[in-house]
Amino acid sequence: MRKVAYVLGLPVVLFAAWYLISAGSESFYAPPLRDILASFGRTWTLDRLQADVLPSLLRLTAGFLLAAVIGVALGVAIGLGPRLRATVEPVLEFFRAIPPPVLVPVIMLFAGIGNGMKIIVIVFGCVWPVLLNTVEGVRAVDSVQLDTARAYGINGFDRIRRVVLPSASPQIAAGLRQALSIAIILMVISEMFAASNGLGFTIVQFQRSFAIPEMWSGIILLGLLGFGLSLLFRLAEGRALRWYHGLRAASKGR
């Protein structure tokens, strides 16, 4: 009971405060929350969700998954080869330091303004945290675990699949979490630049046509999306890394 109060208390208070304070608002930019909510229902109809939100989510998923696969595969290769790593590390640091949205104009040159461009932008922005975290995780694989694998004849691809990847998985998950928030940002930015549909495109359209309550409803939808995806990721991570959280709790208790 008390826990529920703690979880819901502040959000309810804030929501109520926004609702009440904005109720009589005459300000053009900050319309009453009541109007925003009303426009939320009107704006994000099933058709709209299908026409604008679904394409955004599909591009996000495709880009994120591709980045994950590429990042992990390259990260394992680089992490297992110390010479390769020493050679490419500064280059990787440089690519990671480039603010990902500036890649949009570059990739537009190569891939136009279609779905391909948006997916490539997401891949190119997301791949670095996955890659660098995988390299770190692979480097940190325990030497006794590797010896054990070798002593029991676990070699080649099996060693990577059964020992190296699981051992690096907590680090990889950390990289994927960073990549997910970058992916959402790039999804929106790439649509703001050049698109005919998508969440980012629609919100900018509302802003440009001064449809303020609709714009606010779009911002709220984006917020809900970000929250929902991060919740989903946390659930998936909690499942996949149950052993890791248990191990940490066990070694802390000791």
Added chain:
Amino acid sequence: MRGLLGLAGLLVIVEALPRSGLVDDGYLPPTSRIVAALGDEVVTAEFWQAVADTLTAWVIGLAVAVAAGVVVGVAIGAVPVLRAATSSTIEFLRPIPSVALIPLAVLLYGTDLGSTLLLVVYAAFWQVLVQVLYGVADVDPIADETARSFRFGAWARIRHVLWPTALPYVFTGVRLAASVALVLAVTAELVIGAPGLGKMIAVAQTSGAVPDMYALIAVTGLLGVAINLAARAFERRTLAWHQSVRGEVPA
């Protein structure tokens, strides 16, 4: 040493790809032409003005975010009731993508510095706040009870127990916030058109000055690397005295 080889390799590849015709040099100009464009840029006052604008937004945004993050974090962390009451709200607000605020920023501030600052502060604030909260949660209960048994007041406990424990986390937060702040500063300039390097990239793109665009992007990357290196060095130096860092030094 090997790293230099890797960088040299990148430059050679970027030179060779368009020259060999594998990639259209209208899309990817060779290294030499990008470097030449960079050379032309760095002698203009406009370029340095853009760098100064970006860094101004970065510095102000970061400072505001760090100050707000630390104050809010310590206040929430020091009062258990507050911590319990705010955690769900923070968990909800944190993953909201900063770019969702772009339309709002445009409406409120147009293409001024304010637009950039709104995004930078919003994104960097969470990095600091979350780290400070981790740090506060790391306070050793025995140390806190010791302080209490000597009848330390709330303020003294914050100063002598909570703050020293949280400090390494604060620095981690500042380091993370520093790179996020740069990303958002450039993004805001690029998308909204606020003055700075990002806007120059957008202008170069629309006017078809491809080598200049690559040169400017490389500059943002170098700025990012420089900020990362500086933040890491700063973290190491300021924390050299600190237990948690000393403990990591191999005997």
Added chain:
Amino acid sequence: MLSVSGLRKVYQPHVEALRDLTFTVERGELVCLVGPSGCGKTTLLRCIAGLLEPTGGKVSLDGREVSGPPPGLAMVFQEYGRSLFPWMTVRDNVELPLKQKRLPRTRRSALVEESLTAVGLAGSESAYPWQLSGGMQQRVAIARAVAYEPSTLLMDEPFAAVDAQTRADLEDLVRSLWQRLGVTVLFITHDIDEAVYLGQRVLMLSSSPTVVQDEITVDLPAERDQLHTRADPRFTELRTHVYEQIQAAKLSTRTG
């Protein structure tokens, strides 16, 4: 049969860990290796297990020269916490090497069940290693080695990190498994009592750079137990002898 002849290992730059080691372990024998700390026991073991390339000399197992981890060999590491894979349950840990041997599923589950029962862990199959105590984790590692059906079992100070009572139990477990399965066991330890209590023979190593300092045959009865064997006057004599040799080995390096 395990034979080590003229084994030498020099780490770069010029750190001679093993100088010249020659000994054999007959099929089905249980031999303990003791030596002062830092005498290169682990280097020796890693050479035998094919995890480390020796600088000179050779190791052969059942007549075949070792040039990589040999198939009939199983190893139990000192660091059980790091040798078991924390992302796998006890069952999966024991089963993984059997999958690599491409054994059919039914055979695998029979071996897993048998070996876990043999080490007294039946019923813990679905637990994760980190949910178990240190002694139980080392039992899992032993079960994994036993299930592999090796001809030779290498044990690298397996009980150095468990408490004294668990240790006594595990020593008896090793003796009984060895007697039942008839495997060749090479057991490395720094504990003199443990070496004498477990072994049929005890090889004493010198300090690094290592050679075989001395060797004794343990003429205690085959049926041993913690209470009576350790109180046997012959046990005391043997352990005194080994102790003296180890002390001498330490002294000779200090003066030399």
